Structure formats: C-alpha cells, structure tokens
Amino acid sequence: MDIIGTLQKLAMESGFAAFFMAGGWKNAVMILIAFVLLYLGIVKKFEPLLLCGIAFGCLLANLSYFISQGGTNAMYHPELWEAFLDANSPYYHSYGHIMANAGLLDFFYIGVKAGIYPSLIFMGVGAMTDFGPLLSNPKSLLLGAAAQFGVFVAFFGALLLGFNGKEAASIGIIGGADGPTAIYLTTKLAPHLLGPIAIAAYSYMALIPMIQPPLMKLCTTEEMRKVKMEQTREVSKKEKIIFPIVVASFVILLLPSTAPLIGCLMLGNLFRETGVTDRLSDTAQNALMNIVTIFLATSVGATMVGDNFLQIQTLFIIVLGLIAFSISTVGGLAGGVIMYYASGKKINPLIGSAGVSAVPMAARVSQDVGRRYNKTNFLLMHAMGPNVAGVIGSAIAAGFLLSVFG
Amino acid sequence: MDLVNLSLGNGAAIALLGYCVVFLGIVMLMLVVMLLCRIMIANQKKEAAKAAASAPAEAPIVVVPAPASLAPGTAGDLKLYDTDPKDAAMIMAIVADTLGKPLNELRFISIKEVKD
Incomplete structure (x- = not known):
C-alpha cells in the first residue's frame, strides 16, 4: 500500500489545499468576514437574531463551495442562480433545474427568491405591532412618509456612482430601515447585491442608537426637544380590527406591487386584533417568525460568496446605505419640525426620527433622547405612530420602485 | 426610457x-x-x-363594604380604575425600578387610567 500517496491524495482533496487554488483566497477572506460578523452578532449584539444566521450561512456557503469547488458537496451554488436569472440560459426561471442540483442552502434560498420569507416576516411584524398610537394620531403617518426621503436620495446617489436603475433602487431602499423590505426588493431587482444590501440594512438598524442621536441634536433646538406631548386618545377595539382591513384594501388598490408585504403585514395585525385568532397571532409572532428568521438569515448569508461580495461595489453600498439611513432620519426630523410649528409647538419633533421603520428601536431612541432633555417626558407611544407608519411608507416606496423597475 | x-x-x-x-x-x-x-x-x-x-335617572347606591382586617405585612387594598391587574403590576414594577426601592417598601393606593 502506498501510504505516502494516499496521504498526498487526502491532502489534495481537503479544503485546505483549495486555499492555494485560483480564486481560493476570496473564499478564505469571506470565511474571515463571517467570523467578524459572528463576533459582531454574538459579542457586540448587533441584531444577533439575524446576524448570527447571516454570518453562519456565509461561513457554510464559503466552506462548502471552497472544499468542493462548486461540486455536489456545495451547500449553495451561485452558478445555478446565475443560470436561473440569465434570459439566454436554457434554465431561465427553472426551479426544476435548481431543485435537481441544489444544496441545502439553495433550497432555503428558494424562499427568498420567491419573496416568501420577507412576506412571512412582515406577517409576524404585523402580529407584534399595535397600531393604536397611529390610529390615535393619524397625522403621524406623515412622518413615516417624510422619513422615506433617504431612499430616493440614495437611489440618485447610486446612479451617480454608476449603478444601474435596478441596483440603485435596491440600494436606496436601505434608507427605509426595513430589513425584510430591502431583501424583498433586492431579490426582485438586483439579487447579486443581496448579501451586501442585507448586511448594510441590518447593520445600520443595529446602529440606530449611535447614528440617530447626533442627527436629532443637529436638527432640533433644545426648546423643541423638551416639548411634552399630550396623552393620545383611547382607540377602540373595533377601530383596531377595521384598520388592517382598510389599509390592506386601500394600499393594495393604490399600489398593487405592495400586495405581498402590506397584505401579510395587515393579515398578521388582524390576527392580533380580532380576539378570536389568538393562536394564529401567537404562532405568527413567535414560532413562524423564528423559523422564517432562521431560513432567511442563513440563505441571505449564503449569497455572500467571494466573487459577488469582494468588489468595490460592496464598499459603495455600505457607504450609500449609511447616507440613505442618515438622510431618512433627517427627513423624518424635518417633518417633525414642520409639525412642531404647524401644531403650535405641541408636537415634539424628536418623534420624527422614528419615521424610519426599524420598529421599535427607532421609537426607543426618540424616547431616550426626549427624556434626556425632559425627565417627565414619555415619547415612546407617540413615537410608535411614526414608527409603524414608516413600515407602511417603506413598503409603499418599495412598491413604487418595483412597479417602475420590476 | x-x-x-x-x-x-x-x-x-x-x-x-x-x-x-x-x-x-x-x-x-x-x-x-x-x-x-x-x-x-x-x-x-x-x-x-x-x-x-x-x-x-338615579345612580344606584353603591354599598361600600367595611374594611376587612388586613393580613400581617400588607399595605392595604389597591384600587384599580379602568386598569388591568396585569398593567397595574407592570406599572408598580416600573415605579419601583425607577425609584430604586424594593416594591414591598412602597404603598400604592390607587391606579387610574387617565383619559382625554
């Protein structure tokens, strides 16, 4: 028996040998990036529920692709999805071809590609959201619209940097500060950018307590920040039940492309409010949400393969994402300042920054900053109105971009 | 275009x-x-x-029962107006946390929901 020959063969077939193959370094770098993301998720607690899954999906995809060089052992096959999206390929839009050759993460990714996971996440968000504050003060919807400003500024900025229309639309939606919406739109318009866009969206959402307070200070005066808002009116059960039905009907008729997101958001909310579907509401909020989060995070992470991710475009996306997010915050605050004057100084403009979705983190930041200037101020429930309005606003912005570029 | x-x-x-x-x-x-x-x-x-x-036309007469003897260590009854016991428990816990005092050293007399 040729012992040395056998050992040599084993060494050549191992993943370690692949480090020295052409392009192998890219996967090695991606593995290191996965470690960094795991560190950020676990130690720094940056959106850990998502970042841990994204990082581990990235690790698995790169490890398995690295070892098998895209062979049958790979858990994710970017080349299958390239053929799926290539109009000249015989496998264009062929799920059969994907399923016949897929690895585990390819199967997971079908749910992202078909827009299933973001919609189901929206159902969970709807089941967890109390629209009472919005109903008690419907004018706060305007702040949710004002805070979509960054979406369109970043869209234009991306065009300036040479991205095409579909890519620019996907990058711009990071400013909506709504992870599922960003993933949904990017999957439809620019799936090759999914990894960096998802990372940027969730990273900035995790960094809200650091990004927003300086902007809040910059855009408002101390007098504005001290304004104590009056208690919102009590909203009846009947209003809360009718609200999701009315919103779904109206928004979907207005922009049919928002149907999957708004439809699921409002269905989840209806489960919550009816009082006769508690079991469904509980499932949507907990079990379903958790299961879908696992699939969504790992499959988004799997798209972060070296060839797609290690490009100068990724750096641009990270920078544009931050710009989008910051301008959206400023847009919301500007809306808040206008409402402060329009209401006779009765509205605290700090609630405007909550108009970027990121429920409930952005509302909590409004509360914390407000209390720093007036200890007796409780802005949380007032900020929840613009906050949930931001979810609707970002879904409408995504629906518009989808209807233009889809 | x-x-x-x-x-x-x-x-x-x-x-x-x-x-x-x-x-x-x-x-x-x-x-x-x-x-x-x-x-x-x-x-x-x-x-x-x-x-x-x-x-x-006339409001019914409300009969207020005589206060029963209190259990040792109790701070008396807490009156709740339009407030769930669950919400009341939460409010009391928040107040205790904010004041940095143990809950059993505070006495809550009543909790009322303020409406517009």
Whole structure:
C-alpha cells in the first residue's frame, strides 16, 4: 500500500489545499468576514437574531463551495442562480433545474427568491405591532412618509456612482430601515447585491442608537426637544380590527406591487386584533417568525460568496446605505419640525426620527433622547405612530420602485 | 426610457416622482384613517348617549363594604380604575425600578387610567 500517496491524495482533496487554488483566497477572506460578523452578532449584539444566521450561512456557503469547488458537496451554488436569472440560459426561471442540483442552502434560498420569507416576516411584524398610537394620531403617518426621503436620495446617489436603475433602487431602499423590505426588493431587482444590501440594512438598524442621536441634536433646538406631548386618545377595539382591513384594501388598490408585504403585514395585525385568532397571532409572532428568521438569515448569508461580495461595489453600498439611513432620519426630523410649528409647538419633533421603520428601536431612541432633555417626558407611544407608519411608507416606496423597475 | 441604464436626468425625475407618490399615498391613507376614526368616534358617542338615555335617572347606591382586617405585612387594598391587574403590576414594577426601592417598601393606593 502506498501510504505516502494516499496521504498526498487526502491532502489534495481537503479544503485546505483549495486555499492555494485560483480564486481560493476570496473564499478564505469571506470565511474571515463571517467570523467578524459572528463576533459582531454574538459579542457586540448587533441584531444577533439575524446576524448570527447571516454570518453562519456565509461561513457554510464559503466552506462548502471552497472544499468542493462548486461540486455536489456545495451547500449553495451561485452558478445555478446565475443560470436561473440569465434570459439566454436554457434554465431561465427553472426551479426544476435548481431543485435537481441544489444544496441545502439553495433550497432555503428558494424562499427568498420567491419573496416568501420577507412576506412571512412582515406577517409576524404585523402580529407584534399595535397600531393604536397611529390610529390615535393619524397625522403621524406623515412622518413615516417624510422619513422615506433617504431612499430616493440614495437611489440618485447610486446612479451617480454608476449603478444601474435596478441596483440603485435596491440600494436606496436601505434608507427605509426595513430589513425584510430591502431583501424583498433586492431579490426582485438586483439579487447579486443581496448579501451586501442585507448586511448594510441590518447593520445600520443595529446602529440606530449611535447614528440617530447626533442627527436629532443637529436638527432640533433644545426648546423643541423638551416639548411634552399630550396623552393620545383611547382607540377602540373595533377601530383596531377595521384598520388592517382598510389599509390592506386601500394600499393594495393604490399600489398593487405592495400586495405581498402590506397584505401579510395587515393579515398578521388582524390576527392580533380580532380576539378570536389568538393562536394564529401567537404562532405568527413567535414560532413562524423564528423559523422564517432562521431560513432567511442563513440563505441571505449564503449569497455572500467571494466573487459577488469582494468588489468595490460592496464598499459603495455600505457607504450609500449609511447616507440613505442618515438622510431618512433627517427627513423624518424635518417633518417633525414642520409639525412642531404647524401644531403650535405641541408636537415634539424628536418623534420624527422614528419615521424610519426599524420598529421599535427607532421609537426607543426618540424616547431616550426626549427624556434626556425632559425627565417627565414619555415619547415612546407617540413615537410608535411614526414608527409603524414608516413600515407602511417603506413598503409603499418599495412598491413604487418595483412597479417602475420590476 | 431605458430603465436599466438610466440617465441622471431620468433618475432624478424618478426619485422625485417616487417621493411624491409615497407622500401622496400616505396622505390619502391618512385621510382614510381619519375618516375611519371620525366614524368610529361618532358611533361611540351615539352608543354612549343611548346608554345614558336608557340608564335609570338615579345612580344606584353603591354599598361600600367595611374594611376587612388586613393580613400581617400588607399595605392595604389597591384600587384599580379602568386598569388591568396585569398593567397595574407592570406599572408598580416600573415605579419601583425607577425609584430604586424594593416594591414591598412602597404603598400604592390607587391606579387610574387617565383619559382625554
């Protein structure tokens, strides 16, 4: 028996040998990036529920692709999805071809590609959201619209940097500060950018307590920040039940492309409010949400393969994402300042920054900053109105971009 | 218009149009929600007026029971007005946490929901 020959063969077939193959370094770098993301998720607690899954999906995809060089052992096959999206390929839009050759993460990714996971996440968000504050003060919807400003500024900025229309639309939606919406739109318009866009969206959402307070200070005066808002009116059960039905009907008729997101958001909310579907509401909020989060995070992470991710475009996306997010915050605050004057100084403009979705983190930041200037101020429930309005606003912005570029 | 290789002029127009569409959509939604709220509030007022009209002219006499002897260590009864016991427990825990005092050293007399 040729012992040395056998050992040599084993060494050549191992993943370690692949480090020295052409392009192998890219996967090695991606593995290191996965470690960094795991560190950020676990130690720094940056959106850990998502970042841990994204990082581990990235690790698995790169490890398995690295070892098998895209062979049958790979858990994710970017080349299958390239053929799926290539109009000249015989496998264009062929799920059969994907399923016949897929690895585990390819199967997971079908749910992202078909827009299933973001919609189901929206159902969970709807089941967890109390629209009472919005109903008690419907004018706060305007702040949710004002805070979509960054979406369109970043869209234009991306065009300036040479991205095409579909890519620019996907990058711009990071400013909506709504992870599922960003993933949904990017999957439809620019799936090759999914990894960096998802990372940027969730990273900035995790960094809200650091990004927003300086902007809040910059855009408002101390007098504005001290304004104590009056208690919102009590909203009846009947209003809360009718609200999701009315919103779904109206928004979907207005922009049919928002149907999957708004439809699921409002269905989840209806489960919550009816009082006769508690079991469904509980499932949507907990079990379903958790299961879908696992699939969504790992499959988004799997798209972060070296060839797609290690490009100068990724750096641009990270920078544009931050710009989008910051301008959206400023847009919301500007809306808040206008409402402060329009209401006779009765509205605290700090609630405007909550108009970027990121429920409930952005509302909590409004509360914390407000209390720093007036200890007796409780802005949380007032900020929840613009906050949930931001979810609707970002879904409408995504629906518009989808209807233009889809 | 080539929507993939978009010119900057067209891009700016789409950005502006997009923001206007979002704003317009939200404004229309706000009006619908306001209308819904008005209808609901008007209904509530009607129902309240009907209930008041059908109620007996004199308020029923409320018999207040004599206070029972208190258990050792208790701070007495807590009166709740329009407040769930669960919410009350939460409020008391928050107050205790904010004041930095143990809950058993505080005495809550009543908790009332303040309405507009």
